[in-house]
Amino acid sequence: MNRKPATSKIFDLEGLFDQVALWRKDGDRIVFTNGCFDILHAGHIKYLESASMLGQRMIVAVNDDDSVVRLKGPTRPINILDSRLYLLASLSCIDGVVSFSEDTPLEVIKTLRPDILVKGGDYSPESIVGAEEVIGWGGKVEVIPFVNGFSTTRLESRILELHRKKSADE
Secondary structure, X not given: OOOOOHHHXXXXXXXXXXXXXXXXXXXXXXXXXXXXXXXXXXXXXHHHHHHHOOOOEEEEEEEOHHHHHHHHOOOOOOOOHHHHHHHHHOOOOOOEEEEEOOOOOHHHHHHHOOOEEEEEOOOOXXXXXOHHHHHHOOOEEEEEOOOOOOOHHHHHHHHHXXXXXXXXXX
């Protein structure tokens, strides 16, 4: 079996660019998605597995901590960037992870030029950052339906509710 340590799948943008070039040389189609992935849950895993089936190599770009604060508010992220990168890289369906500090992954998308850009069911193809660029160089944009019952926000609320209940019982 060809196993790699998770840390070998964590790249900076320049390193991932070079790796993507090698994969392309082998004829691999590159699938790309992005997100905060603050509390990794089964919905994320099912989404990432489904996305990875669309090509031979799966890349995930992850918002850094400062951009998560800007997007989600001052109580997030719950997990720091290094932990989020490591958890994602440990998944067998993912071949590379990279962080970005901007509010959108547009520059990462332009640099890596994925063949397939994927987002979850709360997006329409027209609203996906980078869709126009990916389609422009002959790629595809896919929307994968959400798995019902899973949400980081819902999970965070449940944790807080359980904490409040425990505190009230003490």
